Amino acid sequence: MPPLYEAIYEVVCCIPPGKVATYGQIAQILGRGTARLVGYAMAATPGETAIPWHRVINAQGKVSPRSGGKGHVLQQALLEAEGVCFDAHQRVDFAKFGWPGLDSRKI
DNA sequence: CGGCTGACTCTGG
DNA sequence: TCCAGAGCCAGCC
Numbered sequence: 001m002p003p004l005y006e007a008i009y010e011v012v013c014c015i016p017p018g019k020v021a022t023y024g025q026i027a028q029i030l031g032r033g034t035a036r037l038v039g040y041a042m043a044a045t046p047g048e049t050a051i052p053w054h055r056v057i058n059a060q061g062k063v064s065p066r067s068g069g070k071g072h073v074l075q076q077a078l079l080e081a082e083g084v085c086f087d088a089h090q091r092v093d094f095a096k097f098g099w100p101g102l103d104s105r106k107i
Numbered sequence: 108c109g110g111c112t113g114a115c116t117c118t119g120g
Numbered sequence: 121t122c123c124a125g126a127g128c129c130a131g132c133c
Contacts, residue, residue: 004130023115035115037129043114044131056114064114071114111133120124 004033008041014101015055018083020092021099022059029101039064054078055099061091 001009011026023042024035033041042053043066054075058064063072063079076086084097092098 002131027115032129034127034129036113036127037115037131039114040112040130041114045114053114058114059116066114069114075114109133112131113129115128117127118125120122 004030004037005041005044007032008038009045009049009051011101012042012051012053012056015052015099017052017055018097019099020055020057020079020084020094020097021101022057024059025099025101026056035059055082057092061094063090 007030008026011029012021015021022035023038026038027033027035030038038056039058042056045051045053047053057075063075065072076090079092080086084092086092
């Protein structure tokens with residue numbers, strides 16, 4: 001596992017249940033890479049690990065429709081199971097469920 | 108070393 | 121508010 005990817009996973013693991021973070025936020029916390037890299041790093045996730053990849057969404061507050069898979073549906077289900085609510089447009093309210101990890105920066 | 112690919116983000120219409 | 125186009129970086133042939 002590449003260092004950068006591992007760092008991304010580590011930050012994602014710091015996201016508490018019931019909260020969500022954006023790709024750009026993760027990249028900003030790391031201080032390295034861009035939002036895309038974070039997304040691509042997620043795509044490279046084995047899935048067998050305990051990485052809460054479902055807590056990472058795009059800047060629009062919606063889950064990313066990954067290539068040909070139904071993972072976004074599972075992602076929504078996992079988030080709802082943690083208490084994250086979606087609106088009629090399948091959007092998450094960052095004011096309520098946004099991860100203030102960058103703002104607090106107490107990690 | 109060069110080129111291709113990918114779960115994003117921003118700006119303009 | 122929604123759609124389309126351009127820019128970007130790391131990893132892997």
